Amino acid sequence: MKNHIRDLRVAKGMTQEDLAEVIGVSRQTINAIEKEKFDPSLPTAFKMAQLFELPIEQIFLFEA
Amino acid sequence: MKIERNKRVKRLAVWTWTWVATLAIATFGPQFIWDNHTFLTVFAIIVNLANGILMILANRDLFNHFDELEKKVHLESMAITLGLTVVVGLTFSLLDQKDLIPFDAEIGILVGFIGICYMTTLFINMRRFK
Numbered sequence: 705m706k707n708h709i710r711d712l713r714v715a716k717g718m719t720q721e722d723l724a725e726v727i728g729v730s731r732q733t734i735n736a737i738e739k740e741k742f743d744p745s746l747p748t749a750f751k752m753a754q755l756f757e758l759p760i761e762q763i764f765l766f767e768a
Numbered sequence: 769m770k771i772e773r774n775k776r777v778k779r780l781a782v783w784t785w786t787w788v789a790t791l792a793i794a795t796f797g798p799q800f801i802w803d804n805h806t807f808l809t810v811f812a813i814i815v816n817l818a819n820g821i822l823m824i825l826a827n828r829d830l831f832n833h834f835d836e837l838e839k840k841v842h843l844e845s846m847a848i849t850l851g852l853t854v855v856v857g858l859t860f861s862l863l864d865q866k867d868l869i870p871f872d873a874e875i876g877i878l879v880g881f882i883g884i885c886y887m888t889t890l891f892i893n894m895r896r897f898k
Contacts, residue, residue, distance in 0.1 A: 728769065729835035736837055736897040745836045 706765040710738040712756045727751050776830040783823035790816040837897060845889040852885050853878065
């Protein structure tokens with residue numbers, strides 16, 4: 705699944721460590737999500753959507 | 769999150785080392801410390817068992833504190849380790865029963881195998897998501 709997490713994070717002036725702290729996951733998990741090696745759970749995706757004030761489908765792009 | 773994690777890791781480390789220590793006491797105590805006194809031997813074994821249960825609970829506590837990626841990595845490593853332990857362990861036991869290996873299939877060898885297998889699969893899985 706593709707995503708815009710990195711761009712959104714940088715636009716907000718946050719480091720991976722900052723984002724990890726706010727979302728409640730490890731920095732490695734944020735890194736894996738940004739590199740699209742790991743798809744986050746629904747609660748994590750919702751937390752990110754709330755933080756970036758965007759609908760989930762604008763952050764994550766599902767490719768069947 | 770990090771402070772909470774470190775607290776749990778430390779707790780697990782304490783219970784693991786005390787478990788190893790009580791196991792050593794229960795193993796060598798009857799012979800070297802209390803001259804095969806049955807009550808003391810049973811007591812040492814019960815203390816070791818209780819310590820082991822607390823170690824497992826501390827490990828579960830740490831596991832429940834992992835985030836979703838960490839849980840996935842550890843679960844995959846555990847699945848591979850469990851599978852390999854059953855398959856390799858039974859093969860090892862069969863080789864011993866048929867006298868095809870020059871030594872006994874000791875449980876210690878299997879425990880060592882579990883540790884090496886888990887660390888290796890954990891290392892590989894962690895690299896996959898880097």
